[in-house]
Amino acid sequence: MAGDALSDLLKTVRLTGATFFDIEAQDPWAVCSPSPASILPRILPGADHLISYHVLTAGHCFARIIGKEAFPVEAGEVVVFTNSDPHIMSSTPDLRADPPTADVLEIAAASQTPFPINYVKDGSLSARLVCGYLACDALPFNPLLEALPPVIKAGDVKGDGGWLGQFIKLAVSEVAEKRAGSETVLTKLSELMFVDVLRRYVESLPPQQTGWLAGLRDPHLSKALALIHDRPAHSWTVEALAKEAALSRTVLAERFTKLVGMPPMHYLAKWRMQIASELLSAGNSNVANIAAEIGYESEAAFSRAFKKMIGVPPSAWRLGVRPAPGSGGDEASDTESEPAATAAD
The missing domain is CATH 1.10.10.60 (Homeodomain-like)
Incomplete structure (x- = not known):
């Protein structure tokens, strides 16, 4: 009996996840992701393609690839940058931000739990994100990467109790409680989340779509x-x-x-x-x-x-x-x- 081509591909191109950032923010705030070339050697050495994701667990914000138009993100939604193009997550559409320094990336890579970044000073929290990376092989043949747009945003239909909502609950719990094995749990959750986002994207394709x-x-x-x-x-x-x-x-x-x-x-x-x-x-x-x-x-x-x-x-x-x-x-x-x-x- 024939199997599942998407699962076969993801296994063969060695999809792996790594979750490192737990961000709490207070308006105004902005976080910039660096280029894949600066991330891969420190966080996922040996991989040749990087995917970034951001799950907004509370509040609201904006996301944009640098040089492109910003779009809103609400609590319960996930944004996946399939090529990990340098991008900004921010409280308003036009805020600028500097990427994390090499030291921050080194510390995050060595951390056994999601690395906290706190942008809250003396007011109330306005947004919280669980951010991380996935890596896979691009060479010699990964048809999935060529078929994906630079950005995918997904979220559960309100009230349907879907997988993304469950992912967010589990991710928040793992980040907050910092139990033994949290890093491994979040890594596997991020891989499952990505597969679910892919399925939703496939289901949303128009009839004339190719690829x-x-x-x-x-x-x-x-x-x-x-x-x-x-x-x-x-x-x-x-x-x-x-x-x-x-x-x-x-x-x-x-x-x-x-x-x-x-x-x-x-x-x-x-x-x-x-x-x-x-x-x-x-x-x-x-x-x-x-x-x-x-x-x-x-x-x-x-x-x-x-x-x-x-x-x-x-x-x-x-x-x-x-x-x-x-x-x-x-x-x-x-x-x-x-x-x-x-x-x-």
């Missing part, structure tokens, strides 16, 4: 994507996928290319290399076993395809070498030209 997430919403394409994810070593053809997805070969090929942005066999080749890159980074399997696991009959065939598509050989990737921009050929047609093993069904 990988739009493909998930199409029952036929989601079946094809799930099959590719579940059985990457299988000797798939467009005909075989179309039959499983209950479409004709022509319709599957056209619809897949239109929504997902590439032909099915191109996607299969890229997904195989994403799995291979994750296995290489983990270091638990030799290259021959990895080649067999993703559908190549020989180590040599796999190594040629990996270098041609990614830009560096498997041995270099395992050592942490990443290709220079533009060095990968992205020749996904190798899926059909290289001999591939047939996985046991």
